[in-house]
Amino acid sequence: MTISSTHSHLADRLGRATVLVVGDLMLDCYYWGDVRRISPEAPVPVVKVKVNEKTYRLGGAGNVAANLTGLGCRAALIGLIGKDTAAGRVKDLLASFNIDDRCVADADRPTTTKTRIMASKQQVVRLDEEDGSGITTGTAHRLLSAATDMIPRADAVILSDYGKGMFASPEFIQQIIRACNEAGVPVFIDPKGRDWSRYAGATCITPNTAELELATGSRVRAEGELVPVALDFRRQLGVAWLLVTRGPEGMALFGEDPSPVLIAARAREVFDVSGAGDTVIATLAAGVATGLSFAQAASVANTAAGIVVGKLGTWALRWAELENALMGEAEPKPASTLWKVAGLPEASDRLATWRQAGQRIVFTNGCFDLLHPGHVSLLHQARHLGDRLIVGLNTDASIQRLKGAQRPILPGRDRAAILSALEDVDMVVFFDDDTPLNLIAQLKPDILVKGADYRIEDVVGKSVVEAYGGQVRLVEILEGHSTTAIARKLSANGNNSEPSVKE
Template sequence: MPILFEEADILVVGDVMLDRYVWGQVKRISPEAPVPVVQAQRTTETLGGAGNVAYNLAALNCRVSLIGVCGADPTARSLRDLLTAKKIDDLLLADPARPTTTKTRIMAHKQQILRLDDEQVRPMDAEIIAGIRNAFSTGLERCKAVVLSDYGKGVLAETSFVQEMIQACRSRSIPVLVDPKGMDWQRYRGASGVTPNTAELEMVAGSALETDEAGLIAAAEQTRERYGLEWLLVTRGAKGMCLVRSDTTPLLIPAQAREVFDVSGAGDTVIATLAAALSVGTPLADAARIANQAAGIVVGKLGTQPILASELATALHFNDQRRFFPYSAAKLSDVPAATEKIGQWRAAGERVVFTNGCFDLLHPGHISLLYKARSLGDRLVVGLNTDASIKRLKGSGRPILSEHDRAAMLGALACVDLVVAFDEDTPIELIKALQPDILVKGSDYKPDQVVGKEVVESYGGSVQLVDLVEGYSTTRLTEKVILEYQRRSTRIDAK
């Protein structure tokens, strides 16, 4: 299912938020109350709500414009700076009468301790609605899909205004996708599709759904017909997704995730990926499957983080080859995406370790090296020689396994956080780009033989040599296999 989103142009309208994370450590309980004392160390900020939908689209290399409301406060400045940094067209309206919606999460030891919400929930004033209407009319002239991201903060509260936007899209044959909120779906009537989770569908259906799939499908079909929708995509967590359409049988899509860290923002990823795929002409069923793969990747991340184009491309490649490795997809990356991830890790105070190699025929010696490297820091990035690089270094008979297979096996290891391929003979350029805190090689090297030593030490990093497990090498394993094959062939010929 190869797909490129560079031609996608999406307009996102909805409740925009700033997600703020205060990272710290807990070492004691407060003497004032039985609560943990978090020693704050650093703060990071990212786009939330409809902003996260736009962020996901931008990370997929789509052109994206964002319409919403913020305050006229310092937090709004932070929000707008993030939009600029992510190359999202800023069409926000400033409302001095309300604060910028902010969700502050207190994090310790990779766990959320507390969330603080600064918001004002009420419908928009007429002047703000008029500004949104003008921005929407302008954005509609070039976009290929519209996403209405409703978080119940007020931007999409007025039924007549939401209906006005949906009808404008329908008159131009522009698909309009809705991420819903609450029980009142009258304002979504006539949209192309809606993406509720199971709890949201239960709310609008008015009763708990049956545990069997037939009950879910029946409720989804009735809801789709009631509100004049072309389709309804129900996200079901660990059970995957259910797609009901007017023109064909329901489609049940199994979940791809096997390791769940945080479901924050997964719904944003689903609707963003779905909109991107539909806007470039992908059939609805395929678009839903792609969105399902994207969701399976982001729930393996901590905090609100988008799906990256490189992550999705890798997952789709393995799926096309019927070799999808669910543990690996979020770990395989190109250099720009790796640089962004490492920046997020550093912002959370984590030390990044780097090692590199061919890793052709992964063996216990490799695994020992990788686990020892990981123990020296908080995150391990592995630089992996591409197939072309290995052929130049080791001859036409190598590699034994393709770079995709080698990357997938490395990514399946718990000690590996990121795998980045490089096509040069040495990883020097990759090291310069990623700037790890610690560079690791095996003890068969001397410090002055380690490629990248000078680079890492120039910015205060260090080089560490770790002991190797004796008796393992890919070359010797390959020779052993060849000798055994020759021995058996000779025995067969003798018979």
């Protein structure tokens, strides 16, 4: 059974799978701002945090669970939180991702929080609030009770060890592993630290190269170095599988067979590896839970990793992204990206998911008839103002009313197909009115974008967006490019009548 023959049915199987995540839960906080000067008090940049530009995301075990629900699985999470403001934010985020919250609160510990100060999409500094000491016997008992109650109902269990104290006790980990083995439930571990004997008996461990080198004391960068060390280490630990993530070198899966399964990396462009390990273990466990072999599930997890490292910050994978990537690998030609084209109900659902993840929504609109470099430049600038870009696209009927019977040159489906193929575009939504005002009012983007050839007071939707606290931004236009100029040249060459309306 190959991935190409099964991925079309994988979504249904994922929807029936339940995966339990036990581990170090964190809150990732991002403060977004700009740097324009150096502080007179010390040689450090001054970051002016933008109004209402603080976002919160699930980190650690929370990000693992968010990846699982993003794939369509039922996910339950057992983690440790404090009794503080951060704990409330964590619980709200868990609810927004529809994660079964079985967390244990400990008033004597803070909720682990990582605050990143971001400027121009670059991290300036990170502030960590945590207590990495081992958990008390009473807290361990509550966590273990929650785990043993849930394990028999799970199709897979993930232990997400970030070294924040929850797994400091080897006996605590072994009790969970034994409970999984007795229930016949595979247990996957994202490891931390030097001593991995506490993971003995697990089904699979998923280290990266640096983690494996730390645990074995051996260099494993090259394939010739990796294979003997990994094979021997897997046997020593008594684990069935060892999946080593190797960054640009892809992955290597080790089992009973002396020859590992080597999987080439899929990332087109790497922006940030934060959370990639969470995505790998979530996708691997989910794949095995649905009945894929370990080699098949590792291949899918490798594709998933290639998606998330192309994004800035910690992001939960979505099934639509993974499905599209799998189709692209299975088909002899690049897969269609028309799944990005959405009607209003589907657009609203996607928006809700993006907003739950704290993502900023950018909107721009137009006819985009005969896409040219000016269009591409505008879309690229718009996308970099936020996390998701929605393009409002005039229908054919709308364009005919605005520009005459000779337009559009390309029908709506073709224009949507071209736009959706652009990496900067996350969603395309048609509108049939003469202006996008009603669409803007329904989608409520955080940022409304038009070209700098407009006056900001003339931008359709300005008052609507600003009324709920959004922004209107004008971006530079690339001079010398227009659909009219292209159409005029085509008309001259074909001796046809010339379109009279500029775009």
